[in-house]
Amino acid sequence: MRPPTHILVVNGIKVRRPVFVLAAPHSGADLLARALKRSPGFHVTMGRTAVTHVVYAFARRPSIVTRNGGGGAARVLRDALAESWQISPGACGECPAICREAGGLTGPGPCTSAGSVARFGDASPDLLYSAPVLLRAFPDARFVQLIRDGRDVAADMMADPACLAWFKPIMLSEETEFPNPFLGVNRDEHRDRWKGMPTAGKCALRWRSAVRLSAVLRQDLPREQLLTLRYEDLVSAPGKAVASLSDFLETPVSKTAFYGRAVPKVGSWRSRLRPSDAGLFERVAREELERLSYG
Numbered sequence: 001m002r003p004p005t006h007i008l009v010v011n012g013i014k015v016r017r018p019v020f021v022l023a024a025p026h027s028g029a030d031l032l033a034r035a036l037k038r039s040p041g042f043h044v045t046m047g048r049t050a051v052t053h054v055v056y057a058f059a060r061r062p063s064i065v066t067r068n069g070g071g072g073a074a075r076v077l078r079d080a081l082a083e084s085w086q087i088s089p090g091a092c093g094e095c096p097a098i099c100r101e102a103g104g105l106t107g108p109g110p111c112t113s114a115g116s117v118a119r120f121g122d123a124s125p126d127l128l129y130s131a132p133v134l135l136r137a138f139p140d141a142r143f144v145q146l147i148r149d150g151r152d153v154a155a156d157m158m159a160d161p162a163c164l165a166w167f168k169p170i171m172l173s174e175e176t177e178f179p180n181p182f183l184g185v186n187r188d189e190h191r192d193r194w195k196g197m198p199t200a201g202k203c204a205l206r207w208r209s210a211v212r213l214s215a216v217l218r219q220d221l222p223r224e225q226l227l228t229l230r231y232e233d234l235v236s237a238p239g240k241a242v243a244s245l246s247d248f249l250e251t252p253v254s255k256t257a258f259y260g261r262a263v264p265k266v267g268s269w270r271s272r273l274r275p276s277d278a279g280l281f282e283r284v285a286r287e288e289l290e291r292l293s294y295g
Contacts, residue, residue, distance in 0.1 A: 011117065020122055022128040036121055037111070040252065043117045049094060060177075077133050147211060150288065151282070154273065172191055181209045200277035204280065204285040208288050214228070238259070
């Protein structure tokens with residue numbers, strides 16, 4: 001049974017049907033967040049410190065999510081989002097550069113005014129691992145998840161120092177819980193194998209675990225609460241993808257964010273990944289690549 005809806009009020013506005021963007025790293029969440037941030041009535045945040053601290057705590061220690069029935073985790077994440085969504089003169093100064101750029105912010109901020117906000121949302125990296133907590137915190141939430149060819153994801157991850165930092169051996173310490181969806185490691189006995197695995201293999205494990213979580217969400221959530229989009233469709237046919245998103249959210253979403261920007265090309269992994277790295281990725285994530293028609 002779903003918990004009763006908690007009415008959260010931020011900036012004097014009741015938070016109803018908040019929108020959360022879920023995806024594996026470098027799967028287009030930032031592109032979609034940019035479109036939402038520039039749509040009338042939306043206040044969408046990305047990577048605010050209050051949220052990321054909680055998200056990564058849940059991702060690295062999954063038992064926190066279910067402790068004492070999960071109510072505590074929901075309250076913590078709800079409070080973090082309430083802090084993130086505050087609109088004040090200095091609030092946007094705490095946002096990462098990607099969030100400020102997505103909102104078209106050139107001055108000290110804020111990126112929007114409280115009087116224009118009707119919907120809240122968040123597209124912080126790795127929000128996917130907190131999806132069950134988000135649903136408990138906001139039973140009326142709407143989720144948009146993005147799927148992208150894992151080999152393109154790996155090419156971008158291997159060029160991103162922030163992603164590579166998670167692959168250091170110290171990240172899989174003796175205190176790590178298993179199974180660990182965040183790193184894609186299921187058993188303690190796989191710890192040493194993971195530590196010695198090439199980076200492309202670790203990327204494959206992260207992507208494989210993320211798309212498996214996405215598949216579970218598709219089974220568990222009703223269609224009116226979850227929309228799945230492909231990154232490839234956002235790039236090749238943004239108008240059609242945005243139309244589907246607007247219908248799902250029951251409000252217009254801006255298309256301009258998808259035009260005039262240099263976005264990673266579909267299939268660029270063919271020139272960016274070494275054959276050995278591409279081959280390793282395909283061996284580790286073959287089942288998911290084929291299931292998603294990327295095989």
